[in-house]
Amino acid sequence: MVSPVVVIGGGLAGAAVATRLARTGQAVTVIEREAGPHEKVCGEFLSVEGCQDLAGLGLPPEHLGAVAIDRVRVLHRRHAVEAKLPFVARGLSRAIMDEALLDMARKAGAEVLRGVRVTGLQGTRVLTSAGEYEASHVMLATGKHDLRAMPRAAPATRDGYVGFKMHWRLSPRALDALGSAIELVLFGQGYAGLQRVGTREANLCLVVRRQHFAELGGTWDALLARLMDEPGLASRLGDAQPLMARPLAIANLPYGHMHRPSGDEGAVWRLGDQAAMTASLSGDGMAVALRSATLAADLFTRGATTAQFHRLLAAQVGPQVRRAMRLQRLSEHPLALALGMQAARACPRLLTLGARATRLPAYEATKA
């Protein structure tokens, strides 16, 4: 019997590559540790490239209830600047999006194992909580989670970030004021993004320097109290109802990570955050994950090597990651932030240009 391609992780990258490969007739097994729909720490801003990729798979996000996001509003202390985005993005809960994609992979013919955790990888032998699987190739799509027995995707940094996500039911007044904008609140030691992800629901996702979080007392309540000092957030969340018992949190975010193949990588393809992790301020991480799946499926069916794939992926997404990281660093530098806000208030179109400059280029089927 021919061994299948085993996809480890059924998030965006994993489910998308499984769908694309299964549609070519390739035997694929997806192993996802979560047994059912689950939320993830994510701003849930699906950029235009991600929307196009999903539509190309036959899953336009608007069919899943995604709301249109076509403006950006940047807030810093008492200042606010607003501009039109140069594209229409979408806001959609990850629990809905990821589940729909995994369902699509199943319908395309992939075998999807839920509630099974991969515990190790020995060459193409995949060790799991439910036994071992022999793979012809492995697509490693575990997001920011590293597998034991595999080199870390990226070293954790001491001054790194902690990320949080919480869904809220906003009051009609706050919902109206938020409108179809993504609001970015820059508070110096991090930033928060607020946007609609449903008719009355909004997502607050933020990253904060780990050290600042510790100084605040290291609790969500203390962090939220600090955020409420920001006039923009206080006016939106002051009378909002949290829709989750506790926020989701994640630490050690390897921002700027770009996988560089070191010699022979064998048959292990790294996808999504395992391959590249862009600054979340740019709202393009999901587009990068989907792009890595498109390129991997394309090159795999044309017989390319993993080294060729990783090199081409780095060439396609590397410039976006570098630009987005530069922007994210500037947003934390007090002088750069003050000057940037001043310039944006004088010329709001700078925000539109910044949003355009941090998109991925159009996908081109590339020679392997």
Ligand SMILES: Cc1cc2nc3c(=O)[nH]c(=O)nc-3n(C[C@H](O)[C@H](O)[C@H](O)COP(=O)(O)OP(=O)(O)OC[C@H]3O[C@@H](n4cnc5c(N)ncnc54)[C@H](O)[C@@H]3O)c2cc1C
């Ligand atoms: C704070 C923050 C905000 C962000 N905001 C945005 C945004 O607004 N817009 C945007 O486009 N991007 C955003 N991103 C980035 C985006 O969330 C990621 O880039 C994207 O989810 C990566 O997709 P993935 O498929 O690589 O990983 P994931 O979507 O994380 O999927 C990985 C899957 O692997 C499974 N898994 C992990 N380990 C195992 C194991 N051992 N065995 C089996 N299964 C396993 C997990 O359960 C998960 O389902 C943000 C990221 C952060 C941290």
